Amino acid sequence: MTPEPTGRARGTGGAAGDVVRWAVFCCVLVPVVLVVYGTSLGGAAGAALGLVAVTAVCRVLLRRSERGLRAEATGRRARRSPGGRRHRQG
Numbered sequence: 011m012t013p014e015p016t017g018r019a020r021g022t023g024g025a026a027g028d029v030v031r032w033a034v035f036c037c038v039l040v041p042v043v044l045v046v047y048g049t050s051l052g053g054a055a056g057a058a059l060g061l062v063a064v065t066a067v068c069r070v071l072l073r074r075s076e077r078g079l080r081a082e083a084t085g086r087r088a089r090r091s092p093g094g095r096r097h098r099q100g
Contacts, residue, residue: 026072033065 040061041054049057 024076026069026076029072030065030069033061033068037061037065 037058041058044054044057045051
């Protein structure tokens with residue numbers, strides 16, 4: 011029995027990937043619900059396009075934020091002294 015791979019192991023980007031997957035699900039679900047409750051197809055399509063645009067922008071911003079956090083963490087590790095401790099130069 012092998013453990014199920016996490017988001018990072020699948021290459022989806024972790025937390026940002028989870029958020030984007032839920033947003034895509036909502037981009038499909040919301041227009042369907044609107045049509046079921048009597049909104050015109052044009053209105054539902056307009057809502058879907060708006061949701062897709064917002065989702066795309068949020069995806070870009072989330073990916074950029076994750077890259078920045080990774081770069082910051084890498085920079086911190088690179089600035090440490092070779093022994094792992096900071097010594098006062100006196």
